[in-house]
Every structure is written in C-alpha cells, then in structure tokens.
Amino acid sequence: MADLIVLVLLGAVSVASALGLLLSRNAIYAALFLVLNFGVGAVIYLLLNAPFLAVVQVSVYAGAIMVLFLFVIMLLGAERLSPAEDPPGASFQRPLAIGLGAALLGLAAYVLFIRQPAAIAPATPIDSSPTAVGLALFGDYLFPFEVISVLLLVAMIGAVILTRDR
Amino acid sequence: MPVLLEATLKSAVLLFVLLTGFAYLTVLERKFIARLQARIGPNRAGPFGLLQPVADGLKLIFKESVTPAQADKPLYFLAPVLVVVPALILFAVIPVGKGPTFQLASDINVGALYVVGVMGVAVYGITLAGWASNNKYAALGGLRASAQVISYELGLGLSIVAVVLMASSASLADIVEAQMPGNILGWFIFRQPVAAAIFAVTAMAELARAPFDLVEAEQELTAGFMTEYSGMKFALFFMGEYVKMIAVSALFTTFFLGGWSGPFVNEFPALSVVYFAVKVLACLLLMIWTRATLPRIRYDRLMALGWKVLTPVAIANVIVTALLIVLGVPGFGS
Numbered sequence: 001m002a003d004l005i006v007l008v009l010l011g012a013v014s015v016a017s018a019l020g021l022l023l024s025r026n027a028i029y030a031a032l033f034l035v036l037n038f039g040v041g042a043v044i045y046l047l048l049n050a051p052f053l054a055v056v057q058v059s060v061y062a063g064a065i066m067v068l069f070l071f072v073i074m075l076l077g078a079e080r081l082s083p084a085e086d087p088p089g090a091s092f093q094r095p096l097a098i099g100l101g102a103a104l105l106g107l108a109a110y111v112l113f114i115r116q117p118a119a120i121a122p123a124t125p126i127d128s129s130p131t132a133v134g135l136a137l138f139g140d141y142l143f144p145f146e147v148i149s150v151l152l153l154v155a156m157i158g159a160v161i162l163t164r165d166r
Numbered sequence: 167m168p169v170l171l172e173a174t175l176k177s178a179v180l181l182f183v184l185l186t187g188f189a190y191l192t193v194l195e196r197k198f199i200a201r202l203q204a205r206i207g208p209n210r211a212g213p214f215g216l217l218q219p220v221a222d223g224l225k226l227i228f229k230e231s232v233t234p235a236q237a238d239k240p241l242y243f244l245a246p247v248l249v250v251v252p253a254l255i256l257f258a259v260i261p262v263g264k265g266p267t268f269q270l271a272s273d274i275n276v277g278a279l280y281v282v283g284v285m286g287v288a289v290y291g292i293t294l295a296g297w298a299s300n301n302k303y304a305a306l307g308g309l310r311a312s313a314q315v316i317s318y319e320l321g322l323g324l325s326i327v328a329v330v331l332m333a334s335s336a337s338l339a340d341i342v343e344a345q346m347p348g349n350i351l352g353w354f355i356f357r358q359p360v361a362a363a364i365f366a367v368t369a370m371a372e373l374a375r376a377p378f379d380l381v382e383a384e385q386e387l388t389a390g391f392m393t394e395y396s397g398m399k400f401a402l403f404f405m406g407e408y409v410k411m412i413a414v415s416a417l418f419t420t421f422f423l424g425g426w427s428g429p430f431v432n433e434f435p436a437l438s439v440v441y442f443a444v445k446v447l448a449c450l451l452l453m454i455w456t457r458a459t460l461p462r463i464r465y466d467r468l469m470a471l472g473w474k475v476l477t478p479v480a481i482a483n484v485i486v487t488a489l490l491i492v493l494g495v496p497g498f499g500s
Contacts, residue, residue, distance in 0.1 A: 028241070028297060035290070055279040063286020064319070067293070071312040074297050074305070129275050130336055 003047060010047075014040040027073045031066060038062045050128040176270050180257055188408040189219035195454050202458040223401070231397035234300055241298035246399045249291030249406035252284045256413040261339045263426045264438035269339060277338040278330050281417060282323045285372060289315040291406065292374070292391050299394035307390025310380060310465070315372055317472035322368040324480035328361035328487045329354055329421045332498065342425030355422040357498070360483045362422040364476055369414045371472070373407065376457035380465055415449035416442075423449075 020033035038061040045054035137145050193208065193215060200207030208215035233242065259277040261269040289312055296308015330336050332354055333344035345352050355362040371378040392403045419425060419442060428441035490498040
C-alpha cells in the first residue's frame with residue numbers, strides 16, 4: 001500500500017516535470033525539469049528493487065549528460081526562447097503533433113481500460129544486483145553490447161574530426 | 167517502525183558531527199595555514215580562538231542578504247541548497263566504524279556507484295549559482311566549474327573502478343573488509359598506488375580547492391560563482407565546500423586507507439570510529455597543506471592534465487588491474 005502511494009506521487013511529479021520541460025520558455029529550466037524527471041525514474045527503479053539501474057540512471061543521465069547539456073546552453077547563451085513564431089514551412093507540425101499525440105493517448109487508454117488486464121503477464125522478480133547485470137551484459141547480450149560500443153566510438157571519432165582545425 | 171527511527175537517529179547524529187566538524191575545520195584550516203606561513207592565526211575569540219566559528223556564524227546571520235535585481239530568483243535560492251545536500255548525503259554509504267551501529271547504508275551493493283552519481287550531481291549547485299546570479303564573473307566561474315568537474319569525473323570514477331575490482335564488490339563495507347587481512351600493506355594505497363594518486367588529484371579538482379580553485383580565482387573572477395551571494399547563502403556555499411572536504415577525506419580513507427580498520431577493533435568496536443576519524447583528519451591536513459604549498463594551475467593546463475594524463479593513466483590502471491586479477495597474481499582480487 002505504501003508503495004502504491006509513493007508510486008502515484010512519483011507519477012504525478014513525473015508528469016508535472018515532463019510538462020514543465022515542454023512548456024518552459026527557458027532552456028535552463030527545461031533542462032532542470034528533465035533532470036527532475038530522470039530523478040523520479042531513478043526512484044521508481046528503486047521501488048522495483050533495481051538499485052543498480054537507479055544509480056546508473058542518476059550518474060549517467062543526471063550526473064554526466066545533463067551537466068553537459070546545461071554547460072552547452074550556458075556557453076551559447078541560448079537559454080531564452082523567442083516568443084512562439086513558427087519557422088517557415090513548419091505550419092503543418094502543430095496539427096500533426098496534436099493528432100499523433102491524441103492517437104498515442106487513445107492507444108494507451110485502450111490498453112489500460114478496455115483490453116483485458118488478464119492478458120498482461122505478472123512481473124517475475126529477478127536478480128538485479130550489479131553482478132547479475134554484468135553477467136547478462138557480457139554473456140547473453142555481448143554482441144549487441146559490442147555493437148553499441150563501436151557505434152559510440154564512431155560517434156566520438158566523428159566529433160573529433162568535425163571539430164579539428166584544418 | 168524501529169528501522170526508520172534508528173536511521174533517523176543515526177542521520178541526526180551524523181549531521182550534528184558533520185556540522186560541528188565543518189565549523190572547526192574552518193578554524194583548523196586557518197590555524198594550520200597560519201602556522202605554515204609563520205603567522206599565529208585566529209586567537210582572539212575564546213581560548214586559542216576556539217569560538218571563532220561561533221563568531222563567524224553570528225556575523226553571517228546578521229549580514230544583509232542581498233539578491234541581485236536581475237537574478238533568476240528561484241534558481242538563485244536553490245543553488246546553495248544543491249551544493250550542500252549532495253555533500254551531506256555522500257555519508258549515507260560511508261562506514262564510519264565496525265559493525266551496523268556505526269553504519270547507515272554502507273552495505274548496499276551499489277555503494278561505489280552511488281558515490282560517483284552523487285559527486286556528479288554536486289556540480290549543479292555551482293553551475294546554477296553562476297548562471298542565476300546574472301553576473302559575468304559568476305557566469306565564468308560556473309562555466310569553469312562545470313568544465314572542470316566533467317573533465318575530472320572520468321578519472322575519479324575510473325580510480326574507484328580499480329578499487330571495486332580489487333575488492334570484487336561495490337559495497338563500501340566490503341571494500342573496507344577487503345583491506346583487512348594481514349597488516350597495513352593490505353591497504354589499497356599500497357596495492358593500488360596509481361588509483362590512490364588519481365583519486366587524490368581528481369577529488370581535489372572536484373572540490374575545486376587549491377591548486378584547482380580557478381573556479382573562484384580571486385584575482386580574475388573576484389569570488390567566481392559566489393560573487394553575488396552574501397549572508398547565510400554564502401555560508402551555505404562555505405559549508406558545502408567544507409563538508410565535501412570531509413566527505414572526500416572519508417572516501418579516501420574508506421577506499422585506500424583501510425577505512426575503520428586498525429589494531430584491537432575486534433575487542434573494542436568503538437575504537438574503529440577513532441581510527442576512522444584519525445585517518446580522515448590526516449587526509450584533511452594533507453589537503454590544507456597542499457593548498458598552502460602549491461600555486462593555482464593555469465586553465466589550459468588543468469584541462470590537459472585531466473584529459474591527456476589522468477584519464478588515460480586511469481584507464482590503463484583499470485586494464486592492468488583486471489589483467490592481474492584474471493591471471494591470479496597474489497595480492498590481487500579476493
């Protein structure tokens with residue numbers, strides 16, 4: 001019961017921070033709302049008995065990536081958005097976004113309320129210790145893991161080459 | 167709920183010790199640096215100047231709290247809090263003594279990762295303080311801080327990885343246990359000297375203390391990110407810095423100096439807390455000594471040191487350590 005209350009509160013904070021991210025006109029605030037959202041995600045992982053994922057979420061997203069985002073926003077002085085003015089050729093985007101968003105919401109409502117809940121398999125508790133995660137990564141999922149490492153390496157080399165003095 | 171009550175009581179005691187420790191660390195630093203510079207240091211308030219922190223605190227409470235007119239108010243007020251909180255919550259996973267009485271959550275199996283995560287989040291306070299003050303010095307200080315912390319976090323994390331490999335556990339309680347067998351040579355500072363050196367340097371950089379204090383370089387940036395802060399908000403930044411000093415010393419003790427271990431801890435568990443405190447104090451004195459000795463490093467050199475020296479060496483150290491453990495070299499792994 002206590003878990004349910006916490007989960008509902010977390011959900012509310014999560015939705016609120018996501019809305020804040022989308023609606024704030026100041027890029028710094030948007031970035032901070034995203035950090036808050038990641039933090040809520042980490043706590044939800046904790047509730048699900050996955051502490052490893054929780055701390056990785058905080059240290060990778062909140063601790064590294066979003067700090068870089070903030071750094072870039074501050075460095076460029078790009079925090080203020082000019083009042084809404086659609087760039088030319090983008091007038092179709094707003095109705096399209098509304099339509100797609102409504103479709104997604106409708107789909108979620110269908111899955112949650114109309115489809116039989118019995119069709120959803122109950123979650124089985126699994127070992128989520130760092131050891132288990134490591135064994136899975138370097139055992140069953142070794143190939144995708146290596147592919148992603150190579151992909152990141154390519155991105156890194158690309159960034160270095162693009163910024164190099166000619 | 168006895169568990170909740172116990173955790174609350176322990177946290178309250180820990181907070182009290184940390185805040186007192188912060189107050190007296192400021193006196194210790196001023197006195198020790200004064201001695202190193204052949205001065206006497208504060209000696210007017212109370213015997214040997216021991217009431218100096220009380221005087222400082224009272225003075226700061228009565229100072230006018232100025233808020234810049236163009237500042238971003240919410241973030242301006244939030245920033246000092248974001249500096250203090252990560253420094254304090256680091257202690258949740260540090261075992262300060264033998265047995266569950268002196269430990270809060272040090273047995274969680276992701277303790278080392280928690281440390282890296284919390285230290286990574288700690289930079290927000292400084293960055294936001296710099297940005298929200300709407301002051302060019304503060305903004306430059308905040309930018310420097312983020313660049314510095316991002317650069318040195320890698321080396322810090324990788325030096326902790328070497329320690330985790332040695333202990334084959336990410337729980338700080340297990341890391342202390344792994345340094346226990348045998349004599350003093352079991353400490354990771356002797357078995358992992360490279361990781362210890364990298365941790366020491368990168369941790370100083372994360373703290374933005376001399377010789378890495380160009381975040382608040384007086385001559386060029388007045389006071390860096392805290393230029394616009396006064397009164398108790400300034401005191402909070404001060405507190406964040408000193409509590410983080412204690413936290414980093416406690417982490418160095420836990421990772422490399424055998425934590426609370428020492429002779430006769432099995433007979434008298436309370437002795438372990440004393441050992442821990444003595445080791446932390448030694449680290450703190452070393453840090454203050456460094457500040458009094460070394461000049462500030464230049465900004466491009468700081469970046470070059472972080473990216474071109476510390477990070478590659480830390481990566482090589484992790485690879486070598488892993489190889490030695492896999493090969494089963496005595497003294498590596500457990």
